[in-house]
Amino acid sequence: MHGTLYWLYSVGALIVAFVYSYLYLPVFHELQLTSTYEYLELRFSRNVRIMASVLCIINILLYVPIVIYVPALALNQVMDVNLHHITPIITIVCVFYTMLGGMKAVIWTDVLQGVVMLASSLAVIIFGVSHVGGFNNIWQRNIEGGRIRIFEMNPSPFERLTFWSAVTGHTFFILTVASNQPTVQKLLSIPTLSKARVAVYIFFFGMVLLVTVSCFTGLLLFAEYHNCDPLLTKEIAKPDQLLTHYVTTTASYIPGLAGLFVAGVVSAAL
Template identity: 40%
Template sequence: MAKVSATLNFWDYFVFGLMLLISALIGIYHHFSGNKQRTTKTYLLGDHKMSVFPVTISLMASFMSAITLLGVPSENYYFGTQFFVINISYIIGTPIAAFVFLPVFFQMKATSAYQYLELRFSSYVRTTASLVFAIQMILYMGIVLYAPALALSAVTGISKWWSIISVGLVCTFYCTAGGIKAVLWTDVFQSFLMFASMILIIIKGTIDVGGIDIVWKRAMEGNRIQFFNFDADPTVRHTVWSLAIGGIFIYVSLYGVNQTQVQRCLTVRSLRDAK
């Protein structure tokens, strides 16, 4: 097998730059299109006129950060496929978020999930929750930006700072310029690239090792194929109980009350579309 170069060439940089440019152009387009983001309702909620397709793709994309793309394959390689069981919690958590939490926010005609806290308790509770969420997201975004930059730096030698600053500035630009519409449609564009890349990597990797049967054989030999561990020991890394039950709370916290997800759901025309 030919040795693969661990440096980026001109076309690699071109594709990376083109992806950032298209993302920025989407923000510019939505800044000057329609009513040009003149109202808060347009800027934050897209006038409640977004279709289900971009919102669905955006919800899925925002759930799959660089941490997910790098961490889950690593988890499966080193500790086996038991983590796959967490998908059970998603099946259970989805109707909880859709039928318990979303109707509340639609009935309120809210722009923020934290408006409920002010109406139910006080402005102090809303401010405190908003502040905690802001701090959490700042820390989270730091990891999300640093993780892929670290991976690129380790494999190709590209500067971590160059990667972090370029991606961070472009994301900030198109979000600020185009509002929620730009965020949704940029997510659609980037999701296409993300899933197409993952599929191509899986196909290429499978071909290189000799086929699906070889992949499965090596996974079995490495004791990586593990499902439905019902061990009640809480010190075990992953079990059905910790993933299926614990995952429900994680999923509902993300899709039921997390501002980044709730705001996306509130951009559609009706509660039915959101569900």
């Protein structure tokens, strides 16, 4: 909806990869803490640790419903299943394999889910590029529509998205993701600091790859619907239904694509 400025998430990811691997990771790895909040108690006080833990719980309670809503929405459009029935099923599946397999299960399922996410995105892109008529058509339509935006250097804080706000905002956001409890716990399960650094670089490379693929998917959708917006024609009710609408209508004749797409969305939620 707002052009390619979102791709600057990748710039923030590259900045955080180096800062995190040489500033944060050595401290966490040397202390070998089981919780990031233990560090806050060692560095400051128990009250700071408790306050940070409470804020984290509130953050998760607000964040998780949004994450689960996305695959529930996709399944609702593809299979016409009630949103409120899908949500608890996804939650139970996640809790079940985590409870049985522990950290090893979480890491292996993360790898598998990452592969499924990437495969589903690439499948949609390969179909879409062919359907629209090639990369040149996609690029040209997005240029004409004003969607190719990177170096918008306006310093105004009142602009919705600029180069500065995108890079700064994404850098701090990714830093919070990289230093949260699940990420730190996974990295501390790696025996040596050097191997943990390699894991950090792989993690951020995967993040950049997925963001790039997601941004290109957005360009593809704009090129497909540049003269016929499904939102304006009332084919969909919300912008976040656009990709699912595309897969279930335009690409509906491709066997298995809708199922692969839903698997990718559910993998992203888990």
